[in-house]
Amino acid sequence: MKIKLGILIVLISLLTGCRSYTELNDLSIVSTIGIDYQEGKYQLIINVIDGELDDQEIKKNITTLESSKNSLEEAFHDIYLKSSKKLYLSHLDLLILTENAINQKFSEIIYYFLENSEYRNNFNVVLLTGGPLIDFMKQNIQAEEINDLIKTNQKETGFCAVKDFEMILKELLMDKNSYLSTISNTDQELTLEGFTLIKDYKIYQKLTKEESVLLNMLQNKIQNAYLNQNSILENHTMITTNKNHISFRFVTTLNHNHNFQKETEADLKQFLTKYQKEGYDILKLTEKVRKNNYSYYQQTPNLLSQLTFDFSFEITEEENYLQGDAIYETQ
Amino acid sequence: MKPNKITVLQYSTITFFLLNSFLMNVGYHKITTNSYNDSILDILLGGVAILLFGFFIFHFQKKKKQNILDTIQKHFPKIIKIIILITLFFFIGFTSIYALSILTSFIHYYILKEVDSIIILMTLAITTIYIVSKGITTIGKISEIFFYIYLLIFIISSIGLIQYIDLSNLKPLFITDFQSHLTSSEIYFFSSITPLLLLTIIPTHQVELEQKNKKLPYLLILLSIILVFIQLILIISVLGIHLTNVYQTPDMIVYKKISFLNVLERIEVVLAFNNILNSLFFIIMGVYFIKEIIYHFVPKKKEHILYTLIGILLIILGNLIPTDASFYLLINIVLFMISFFFILFHYLSKYIRSLLNFS
Numbered sequence: 001m002k003i004k005l006g007i008l009i010v011l012i013s014l015l016t017g018c019r020s021y022t023e024l025n026d027l028s029i030v031s032t033i034g035i036d037y038q039e040g041k042y043q044l045i046i047n048v049i050d051g052e053l054d055d056q057e058i059k060k061n062i063t064t065l066e067s068s069k070n071s072l073e074e075a076f077h078d079i080y081l082k083s084s085k086k087l088y089l090s091h092l093d094l095l096i097l098t099e100n101a102i103n104q105k106f107s108e109i110i111y112y113f114l115e116n117s118e119y120r121n122n123f124n125v126v127l128l129t130g131g132p133l134i135d136f137m138k139q140n141i142q143a144e145e146i147n148d149l150i151k152t153n154q155k156e157t158g159f160c161a162v163k164d165f166e167m168i169l170k171e172l173l174m175d176k177n178s179y180l181s182t183i184s185n186t187d188q189e190l191t192l193e194g195f196t197l198i199k200d201y202k203i204y205q206k207l208t209k210e211e212s213v214l215l216n217m218l219q220n221k222i223q224n225a226y227l228n229q230n231s232i233l234e235n236h237t238m239i240t241t242n243k244n245h246i247s248f249r250f251v252t253t254l255n256h257n258h259n260f261q262k263e264t265e266a267d268l269k270q271f272l273t274k275y276q277k278e279g280y281d282i283l284k285l286t287e288k289v290r291k292n293n294y295s296y297y298q299q300t301p302n303l304l305s306q307l308t309f310d311f312s313f314e315i316t317e318e319e320n321y322l323q324g325d326a327i328y329e330t331q
Numbered sequence: 332m333k334p335n336k337i338t339v340l341q342y343s344t345i346t347f348f349l350l351n352s353f354l355m356n357v358g359y360h361k362i363t364t365n366s367y368n369d370s371i372l373d374i375l376l377g378g379v380a381i382l383l384f385g386f387f388i389f390h391f392q393k394k395k396k397q398n399i400l401d402t403i404q405k406h407f408p409k410i411i412k413i414i415i416l417i418t419l420f421f422f423i424g425f426t427s428i429y430a431l432s433i434l435t436s437f438i439h440y441y442i443l444k445e446v447d448s449i450i451i452l453m454t455l456a457i458t459t460i461y462i463v464s465k466g467i468t469t470i471g472k473i474s475e476i477f478f479y480i481y482l483l484i485f486i487i488s489s490i491g492l493i494q495y496i497d498l499s500n501l502k503p504l505f506i507t508d509f510q511s512h513l514t515s516s517e518i519y520f521f522s523s524i525t526p527l528l529l530l531t532i533i534p535t536h537q538v539e540l541e542q543k544n545k546k547l548p549y550l551l552i553l554l555s556i557i558l559v560f561i562q563l564i565l566i567i568s569v570l571g572i573h574l575t576n577v578y579q580t581p582d583m584i585v586y587k588k589i590s591f592l593n594v595l596e597r598i599e600v601v602l603a604f605n606n607i608l609n610s611l612f613f614i615i616m617g618v619y620f621i622k623e624i625i626y627h628f629v630p631k632k633k634e635h636i637l638y639t640l641i642g643i644l645l646i647i648l649g650n651l652i653p654t655d656a657s658f659y660l661l662i663n664i665v666l667f668m669i670s671f672f673f674i675l676f677h678y679l680s681k682y683i684r685s686l687l688n689f690s
Contacts, residue, residue, distance in 0.1 A: 022445070090597075116579065117440055122587075173574060173577065292503075294503035294506050
């Protein structure tokens with residue numbers, strides 16, 4: 001009996017898993033990771049949030065940790081050495097990449113995050129232009145703020161979109177092409193720009209704000225936007241494929257219709273054919289054809305160049321109650 | 332319920348968990364990388380083969396009313412009996428340790444990152460040994476209890492995934508050739524050979540087979556296949572086939588997405604309990620099988636020494652055995668051949684005997 005009790009006590013102390021526990025206060029939550037690639041080295045900058053109890057209110061302290069190493073693993077390891085608390089990666093909200101990082105090490109960065117199970121795949125990824133990464137990271141802007149800025153602008157202006165890691169990974173796995181929302185940091189001022197296209201894991205082109213609105217519109221990702229001197233109040237886009245024939249149907253509500261259909265149709269056609277000629281499948285339309293008509297997809301070499309586009313619009317103008325009241329008052 | 336007996340529901344739930352062990356021992360990755368979206372159909376094809384094989388196993392079991400080891404003892408000469416038992420000992424032993432090793436890695440990688448693998452391995456091994464020492468009635472009882480928990484978790488995870496489903500991800504279907512279909516359904520079918528063979532260690536005289544519940548084991552085999560089918564549809568429709576193929580355990584990646592009303596989030600660890608259950612029952616039944624084989628060679632005395640030895644072996648070998656699903660499948664193919672010839676020999680000898688009696 002004594003032996004059994006002894007074994008039990010030893011097992012309880014050994015097998016509870018409490019030996020390597022970490023207190024919540026000893027965790028630093030990683031909210032933003034910034035990666036640059038300069039002179040053959042990864043420049044890794046991390047913003048971590050530490051909670052501190054101040055007059056019964058939890059105060060958020062943002063700390064910036066920095067490392068420059070040959071590999072991402074080394075850089076992370078170096079940052080672990082610099083942090084007094086354990087870094088908690090599961091709450092990562094934003095990954096910021098510079099042009100250099102994308103052009104030189106994008107696939108490595110993607111696979112690093114893919115292979116590490118501590119991250120969840122729902123953090124957003126953006127491209128930073130217009131200044132050194134360290135300057136931007138030291139402004140200690142919270143990841144939440146940047147994500148909200150993009151989210152609000154997607155709703156209100158329509159030229160950017162929230163894209164998380166999983167969505168980007170999905171697109172890259174299809175044909176090595178994707179696009180990222182772009183933020184710019186010039187003179188310590190954060191501004192949003194249009195999308196940046198990625199081709200073969202490298203930066204391909206930057207879209208203007210108008211082109212970005214068109215891309216979002218084609219992908220049914222806008223609510224409010226300003227396009228061709230028209231204010232879009234609501235939009236739904238439906239895409240149907242019939243062999244190489246792609247039909248886009250837009251159900252759009254406008255404030256006032258100033259020749260919207262004609263001008264937008266011309267813009268959309270020009271936008272799609274431009275990238276079609278360049279061999280860049282911006283909307284992953286070949287994938288759509290593959291899904292809907294696999295035999296045709298297989299039989300058709302160079303399918304992208306053979307795609308034809310057709311646009312139809314169902315436009316409604318929103319009733320202007322304010323104007324009605326104004327007329328009534330004048331009368 | 333009579334002592335030392337399990338109900339047919341408990342027997343069926345053990346079958347259910349054993350068949351589901353495919354998810355951990357082999358996983359979707361091996362099938363989806365082979366036949367892409369068509370793997371959904373291949374699960375059904377493989378499922379039909381599993382049902383047929385299950386039918387033969389249950390039929391054979393019912394006739395014999397004793398466990399497989401007693402049947403071997405009774406029907407084969409001593410040398411052949413020893414060879415078969417040693418072969419089974421090594422094969423079942425390997426698959427059990429393989430499952431233990433896979434489960435340990437899974438828990439260490441996804442759930443308890445900070446805890447050493449050896450601690451997880453020891454905990455699992457001790458749990459297994461304890462349950463096995465309590466006998467088949469306890470195994471039956473816990474499998475019945477966990478069956479309801481399993482269904483509840485499955486329903487919760489399915490409901491949580493509904494918002495992420497994109498059915499266009501399931502297209503295109505029928506794109507792979509016949510060979511790929513065959514390979515994928517074979518993978519699913521062969522991965523269920525050891526689980527079904529493990530069932531033969533339960534003699535049917537220990538199962539309370541009532542007339543009304545006779546079909547329950549078949550129904551739970553069918554349920555297991557249907558749940559695997561539904562889960563694969565959910566995974567592919569949520570992640571898309573390209574992303575599904577990237578991950579070794581896409582089910583865990585999908586669980587990570589689940590949240591209810593943005594309040595109940597990060598529940599993948601709870602949902603992963605189903606995967607643990609599947610594997611744990613496989614290990615338990617494997618160790619139970621091994622224990623029964625050993626008792627055919629040594630007398631039933633000083634059980635605790637035997638359990639300690641098995642436990643130590645599990646812990647040592649669990650760290651050493653390579654976790655290669657291809658080798659696990661190969662063992663299953665060999666076991667299928669052995670069992671196929673065994674059943675064939677049994678029926679042929681019976682047929683020849685009846686012919687001789689008639690003449």
